[in-house]
Amino acid sequence: MSHKISDSTIRRLSVYLRLLEDLEVEGTATVSSETLARQAGATAAQIRKDLSLFGSFGKRGMGYSVAELATRVRGILGLARQWRVALVGAGRIGSALFAYPNLSSRGFHIVTVVDSDPEKVGRRWGEVWIRPDDELERAIQEEQVDMAILAVPGHAAQAVMDRVVAAGVRGILNFAPVPLRVPEDVWLKDVNLVIEMEALSYALSQEAPD
Amino acid sequence: MSHKISDSTIRRLSVYLRLLEDLEVEGTATVSSETLARQAGATAAQIRKDLSLFGSFGKRGMGYSVAELATRVRGILGLARQWRVALVGAGRIGSALFAYPNLSSRGFHIVTVVDSDPEKVGRRWGEVWIRPDDELERAIQEEQVDMAILAVPGHAAQAVMDRVVAAGVRGILNFAPVPLRVPEDVWLKDVNLVIEMEALSYALSQEAPD
DNA sequence: ACATATTTGTGAAGATTTTCACAAACCTCT
DNA sequence: AGAGGTTTGTGAAAATCTTCACAAATATGT
Numbered sequence: 001m002s003h004k005i006s007d008s009t010i011r012r013l014s015v016y017l018r019l020l021e022d023l024e025v026e027g028t029a030t031v032s033s034e035t036l037a038r039q040a041g042a043t044a045a046q047i048r049k050d051l052s053l054f055g056s057f058g059k060r061g062m063g064y065s066v067a068e069l070a071t072r073v074r075g076i077l078g079l080a081r082q083w084r085v086a087l088v089g090a091g092r093i094g095s096a097l098f099a100y101p102n103l104s105s106r107g108f109h110i111v112t113v114v115d116s117d118p119e120k121v122g123r124r125w126g127e128v129w130i131r132p133d134d135e136l137e138r139a140i141q142e143e144q145v146d147m148a149i150l151a152v153p154g155h156a157a158q159a160v161m162d163r164v165v166a167a168g169v170r171g172i173l174n175f176a177p178v179p180l181r182v183p184e185d186v187w188l189k190d191v192n193l194v195i196e197m198e199a200l201s202y203a204l205s206q207e208a209p210d
Numbered sequence: 211m212s213h214k215i216s217d218s219t220i221r222r223l224s225v226y227l228r229l230l231e232d233l234e235v236e237g238t239a240t241v242s243s244e245t246l247a248r249q250a251g252a253t254a255a256q257i258r259k260d261l262s263l264f265g266s267f268g269k270r271g272m273g274y275s276v277a278e279l280a281t282r283v284r285g286i287l288g289l290a291r292q293w294r295v296a297l298v299g300a301g302r303i304g305s306a307l308f309a310y311p312n313l314s315s316r317g318f319h320i321v322t323v324v325d326s327d328p329e330k331v332g333r334r335w336g337e338v339w340i341r342p343d344d345e346l347e348r349a350i351q352e353e354q355v356d357m358a359i360l361a362v363p364g365h366a367a368q369a370v371m372d373r374v375v376a377a378g379v380r381g382i383l384n385f386a387p388v389p390l391r392v393p394e395d396v397w398l399k400d401v402n403l404v405i406e407m408e409a410l411s412y413a414l415s416q417e418a419p420d
Numbered sequence: 421a422c423a424t425a426t427t428t429g430t431g432a433a434g435a436t437t438t439t440c441a442c443a444a445a446c447c448t449c450t
Numbered sequence: 451a452g453a454g455g456t457t458t459g460t461g462a463a464a465a466t467c468t469t470c471a472c473a474a475a476t477a478t479g480t
Contacts, residue, residue: 006466006467007409008467008468009467010408010409010412011405011409013408013412014402014404014405014408014409015389015405017408018387018388018404019389032426032427032428033427033428034427039389040389041389041391043468043469044427044428045468045469045470045471046468046469048427048428048429048430049429049430049467049468049469051428051429052428052429052430056428056429057428058427058428058429059427059428059475059476059477060426060427060428060429060474060475060476060477061425061426061427061428061475061476061477061478062426062427062428062476062477063426063427063428064428076412077408077411077412077415078411078412078414078415078416079408079411083407083411092305092306092309092310093306093310095302095306096302096303096305096306097403099302100302100303100403102364102387102403102404103403103404103407106404106407106408107411108407108411146414147407147410147414154312170414171410171411171413171414172410173403173406173407173410177228177312178228179225179229179249179250179251181251185417187410187413187414189406189407189409189410191401191403191406192224193307193310193312193313193383193401194224194228194312194313194316195221195224195225196383196399196401197293197313197316197318197357197383197399198220198223198224198227198287198289198316199217199220199221199224199399200357200381200382200383200397200399201287201288201289201293201318201381202220202223202286202287202288203220203381203397204288204356204357204380204381204397205287205288206288207395216436216437218437218438219437242456242457242458243457243458244457253438253439254457254458255438255439255440255441256437256438256439258457258458258459258460259437259438259439259459259460261458261459262458262459262460266458266459267458268457268458268459269445269446269447269457269458270444270445270446270447270456270457270458270459271445271446271447271448271455271456271457271458272446272447272456272457272458273456273457273458274458
């Protein structure tokens, strides 16, 4: 296995998986690449190619077993386990993420929250206490954190990032709209609302004479 | 002008712009593609190629005038104006977005908020009242909305989307983790935290034997 | 058991995106 | 004014990603 798989392929697998789980709930037994493509907004060939990079999961003439393919894709994506996540930043975005049901329901558990605001430290969110900034490293170790979500202001992001990485975290989701530097062996994903809005701005400006 | 410009190029321009604005604040007069590349985490050739798609903004031997390039990129991205945005969904994510300073400071003004929860309707957020779901279309028209942000549960997203589009909005930022269908002339950007986390899950699963 | 209809898996072709590499343009210093 | 050092802008090459198209495999119906 493992040529190099593109990020796009992985992201599409995540989409396919959600659709497969919906189909599973609906009780659908098998699905063709054609049907899945329609739901995913992709092409059938794309789906087959994506899947074929990891193996041969379908039956010619029949399509894919929904249950089996879902299990396979979960395995590929590393979702057969639970992930322990640290949330850094308990502001508005942080608190929205903490309560976001689609993360915990999919195996991403926020096991510790850290904030630099003394006003917030010591408060309790559900099962977890908000810990002070200077306990970041300790919290990461004690709670055996696998991934971190950075929901801190842009000017603080790189410094927090460096500490999180030094503490051993190798997967980070960043909400600060600034380019961050990470070592080669650390995975960083950015969620940047400004980019998305500005991309919309560009698109609308192209055609609308307004 | 205008061959077809790729989405990636536009997204990078948004990144460059933020760096240019930082440089402007610092009082830097000119910047080379090399320097900008280092800050953006891109390559110098990439930056020059991106910019060259829109014109010739630099001076050989000198680099780019920070102020001039920032203005040019703002123009390209359609940021020389203000955008009027409707926020649909006043839950946790919606309220975090409403208060997010990086949107309003960059010309994206949330001018109306709609929610289906009677509990929330009628409350006031800053200048804006939360309006009931059935006033969605009216709010869009009255407030001359250009773009919408959908922060509603996945199961409601497509229906809300259809109404927003029917009301004339042609740019939408969607937070629901479901694939949405839009007409060809409508621009949709997705922010999907589940995809990002699952992509991290895949990456970490690859090397970490754990 | 055979013919017909589906649907996968995948090389090859096509399209898109990124990187390379260098001539042309510009600045600075003497 | 000329030499030397920078840096852009851009064709061409390389790399990556998507679509095509079809043989092989399976199911179904007679």
